[in-house]
Amino acid sequence: MDHVGAGYVDDLEATSATLVNGWLRTGDLCYFDNDGFLYVVDRLKELIKYKGYQVAPAELEKWLLSHPEINDAAVISYPDEEAGQVPMAIVVRQSQSSIxxxxIIDFVAKQVAPYKKIRRVAFVDAIPKNALGKILRRDLKKLVTSRL
Structure with missing residues (x-):
């Protein structure tokens, strides 16, 4: 633990959840490819919890961005009484597209497991991002909920 702090001041529970056997649990979801390269693909805090299943927005965004009529996309959680949360796509259409x-729901449904399906879609002119290109999900949720 030479390079990690000793923990949270006066919060043993948070410390024990974050520091495990000398490792810092960052909340990043990663994988190694066959060549040994590490890829950070999502954050645990950004996972959508649909009926007990965990859905990674990054996976759904990858499928959305593969559609030729979609210029940009983000996926956020949307509150749902029955499921808890449902995946909602926020989409920037290509110019001249009328998708x-x-x-969009059908396109993604053909690519993913049933619990990962997009359940709602909203169209916007731009996805809010920071200077590094990271999606500003809180801003996006505020934008979308103010319009619905």
Missing amino acids: TEAE
Whole structure:
């Protein structure tokens, strides 16, 4: 633990959840490829919890961005009484595109497990991002909920 702090002041519970056997649990979801390269793909705090399943927004964003009529996309959680949260796509269409909510939902549904399906779609002119290009999900949630 030479390079990690000793823990949280007066919070043993937070310390024990974050520091495990000398390792710092960052909350990053990563994987190594066959060549040994490490990829950070998402954050645990950003996971959508749909009926007890965990859905990674980054996976759904990858599928959305593969559609030729989608210029940019982000996925956020949307509150749902029955499921707790549902994945909601925020989409920037390509110019001249008239892709619909139903078409987007269907496109993603063909690529992913049923619990990962997009359940709602909103269209925007731009996805809010910071200077490094990271999606500002809190700003996006505020934007979307103010419009609905």
